[in-house]
Amino acid sequence: MGRLTHLDPEGRVQMVDVGDKPLTRRVATAEGEIRMDSATLETIRDGQVEKGEALAVARVAAIQGAKGAAQLIPLCHPIPLDAVDVQFTVDETLPGYRVRVRTSAEWRTGVEMEALSGVSAGLLALYDMCKAIDRGMTLGPIRLLEKHGGRSGSWSATTT
Numbered sequence: 001m002g003r004l005t006h007l008d009p010e011g012r013v014q015m016v017d018v019g020d021k022p023l024t025r026r027v028a029t030a031e032g033e034i035r036m037d038s039a040t041l042e043t044i045r046d047g048q049v050e051k052g053e054a055l056a057v058a059r060v061a062a063i064q065g066a067k068g069a070a071q072l073i074p075l076c077h078p079i080p081l082d083a084v085d086v087q088f089t090v091d092e093t094l095p096g097y098r099v100r101v102r103t104s105a106e107w108r109t110g111v112e113m114e115a116l117s118g119v120s121a122g123l124l125a126l127y128d129m130c131k132a133i134d135r136g137m138t139l140g141p142i143r144l145l146e147k148h149g150g151r152s153g154s155w156s157a158t159t160t
Contacts, residue, residue: 021108026149030115032142035096040134054129058122062086065121066114
């Protein structure tokens with residue numbers, strides 16, 4: 001295991017200097033889930049959530065969450081994202097939804113935190129849209145599925 005890059009030699013927190021790193025293509029995909037009552041799932045699918053289009057709001061929140069990762073996570077660098085792709089999929093076995101967020105950029109540091117932040121924001125927005133009918137919804141697990149690019153190369157949850 002390597003050195004923790006967010007600590008200086010004396011063990012103090014620091015923001016990593018990425019200024020000398022080359023620009024490379026970076027891609028990351030993260031996923032998470034929200035579990036809910038079957039009736040809540042049907043209400044969303046039928047477009048009957050009183051607050052409005054729950055999945056549309058959650059999709060926009062996921063994009064906004066990915067774009068705003070540096071505002072939420074103290075040592076996260078602001079990254080000019082090229083794209084944020086959001087997919088919500090019904091999972092009857094939960095019951096609920098799985099959300100997958102793919103982020104990409106041509107930059108000096110990775111986009112994993114952006115993908116994870118996007119998943120989190122999307123799930124939270126879906127909870128917010130439906131909490132009046134189901135306060136017992138649960139979020140998680142949230143995890144990184146894969147990342148590509150940069151000095152450390154590619155990583156996949158399926159290979160660990």
